Amino acid sequence: MSITPQAASARNREICQLAPIIPVLVVHDVSHARPLAEALVRGGLPVLEVTLRTPVALDVIREMAKVEGGVVGAGTLVTPDDVAAAVNAGAQFGVSPGATDLLLDTCEDIGLPLLAGAASASEAMRLLERGYDMLKFFPAEASGGVPTLKAVGAPLPQISFCPTGGVSPSNAASYLSLPNVVCAGGSWVAPSDLVNSGQWGKIEALARAASQLGL
Ligand code: 3PG
Helix, strand or coil: CCCCHHHHHHHHHHHHCCCCEEEEECCCCHHHHHHHHHHHHHCCCCEEEEECCCCCHHHHHHHHCCCCCCEEEEECCCCHHHHHHHHHHCCCEEECCCCCHHHHHHHHHHCCCEECEECCHHHHHHHHHHCCCEEEECCCCCCCHHHHHHHHHCCCCCCEEEEECCCCCCCHHHHHCCCCECCEEECCCCCHHHHHCCCHHHHHHHHHHHHCCCC
16 A cells, blocks of 8 residues: 655654664674564664665564564665565565655555655755655764754754764764754664674663663
8 A cells, every 4th residue: 555755754753753762773693683672672662773784684674573562664775676675574664865766656655654864955855845754864973963953954844854874872862852853763772792692681771771862
């Protein structure tokens, strides 16, 4: 079933409002998927972005989608094949670093709410023209970070963002204090050394701290 840009944005806004931080996950071992997702959800971060950067990413989405309380999305969607594969694996939303008409057409046709990336006023305005008012701001820090988002928010207050890329515990609260930021994405809550060594308790603690940011 297809989805309009307006409905996709509304759904993504709801998803982004579930927690201040969306963990950006790079998972190399399918057996890590369930315990990792469970630790993050237990820690208060129910929205998970699995990046399609490893050969097992789709299986990871499949496993994580079974975790109660989780909302699992697929990141780094670039091609129509990525979109189809993500939906087949059970992704509830998609994330892309930018946006192309082909990618937007594909996500709308297949019914996947896409959190499309923008890094400039023109990119954001183009997506707004199409009906998207909930966007990813990427790469956040490299694109000017908090001052840029604050400046963009003055003339374009109707667009909300999920900044991702360089967001950390030290700057996340500043992003979250902006009226045009709903949540932020970051990889620090699931560092590869802790994931690879199965230290789920430590990841849960990182998630719990992140879940309190911006409150
Ligand atoms: C990424 O590209 O991996 C995401 O934007 C996360 O970036 P981060 O590692 O800076 O949080």
